[in-house]
Amino acid sequence: MRKRALPSPREDHELPRALAEWGWRYHHIGVPTDTPRPGEVYLEEFKMHVSGFAASPYGVEWMRFEAGSPVSELIRTVPHVAFVVDDLEAALEGKQVLTPPNSPSDGLSVAMIVHDGAPIELMQFSSTHDATAKP
16 A cells, blocks of 8 residues: 655745645634624524624635524634635545535525634635726
8 A cells, every 4th residue: 555645845035835735815714703793793503703803904804603592612713814716626535525615695605614623714716706907
């Protein structure tokens, strides 16, 4: 049995492979919290409150979950980073899928994967909702 070669270590100045090689683009970081925050929006389907995303220049989104939330415990307890991808299905190939593709809003498909115990969100916008388009 042949051992699979590990990728070479990344130098401090190098971007992660997801950005440098795969073309993924940073979108936001989701941070679980137990503290109510100003401007929370309640998402009934997920029994969760979200806040901060629209106002944060860094893409920080706070997530507060109610008891009985159907969201995975990993997502409820560990911060996640979200990337925009051009092809969600292709980006999921060979990955450990935590939450299968779904459409939480018009023009957006998302899925969650797990990498080394950390949740990662992958987002694909329709061409009319391109997250990288400049106003």
